[in-house]
């Protein structure tokens with residue numbers, strides 16, 4: 001997985017990334033809350049630039065509810081949720097008039113995400129940037145990682161840190177973070193199995209690991225990894241995976257929840273709403289359609305348009321999942337329990353897949369990479385900007401006791 005050289009670990013797509021600025025189809029200066037760190041705020045207060053001085057005073061406001069130096073102030077967005085410093089040509093006035101050193105950490109860093117693992121810096125990026133989504137997702141080869149020399153001249157803020165050598169991790173699953181991370185990526189990139197099979201194998205693994213953690217038997221982790229490695233290699237799981245039934249009607253219940261007003265009302269991203277409309281039209285989704293009619297359309301869309309295309313392009317979703325695992329320090333961050341982190345991973349996968357099935361029915365034979373990238377990018381922007389979306393789905397699963405392996409298999413397998 002890794003070509004080890006120096007001190008910062010990055011996925012190889014980061015080598016090629018360069019912001020495409022005014023050619024970007026979804027500027028990062030629209031639809032976010034832009035935080036301003038303390039140092040940048042002070043620079044703005046001292047700024048004497050004639051064109052920007054007044055505007056910086058008026059549009060950059062102290063955030064007194066936060067004690068974080070990274071969230072010291074914020075930019076007051078225009079109506080339409082766009083940054084007031086964005087020109088009509090989608091260029092940043094602060095960058096062009098004052099230079100890069102006047103950009104806040106948030107603006108300098110986006111779409112990069114920095115973590116630190118055992119003192120080693122890691123850099124990757126969010127799929128909410130269309131250029132990153134293209135570079136990371138559309139590579140048919142397995143995602144690879146390199147160690148490089150870090151660029152210390154840039155302003156960086158850490159998203160998360162983890163140190164598995166500290167005594168505080170002694171009785172915690174964090175102790176096995178690297179083993180679990182490598183195993184997870186190895187399974188996700190094992191093309192001897194279809195992607196849905198890889199996800200179910202991972203689910204069985206994390207369900208078992210959760211049981212060990214509850215029994216305070218965490219020391220079995222390395223044995224469990226080895227057993228799974230052997231069973232995967234020897235094809236032991238194939239028979240079992242064949243027996244797993246596919247329940248599209250239950251996937252439809254989730255789809256119906258997607259159309260819930262409470263979720264949709266907080267969403268402003270134009271590109272996501274366009275995808276959502278295509279999905280609704282593709283599914284023939286009107287208030288009047290019965291469940292049976294929807295299930296039939298869903299099945300037809302899957303077999304006629306989605307499956308034939310994705311069979312040849314499964315690496316797109318594989319790349320998405322590998323990036324998710326790397327970026328989110330899976331499986332030890334986000335939620336406390338490893339299996340809950342697995343549930344969140346599956347929720348992302350299942351929601352993307354279900355959207356794409358509807359979108360494929362909308363575009364029919366013209367369904368292609370461009371539609372997949374647009375959905376994944378705008379979905380990432382939507383869920384990263386609005387936790388209501390995934391929290392709502394997660395609470396729903398928890399409330400109805402559906403955060404189980406049996407139910408995850410139903411969401412994964414078509």
Ligand code: SF4
Nearest residue numbers: 019020024028129131
């Ligand atoms: S979303 Fe990405 S490519 Fe587009 S303007 Fe922002 S950083 Fe550049």
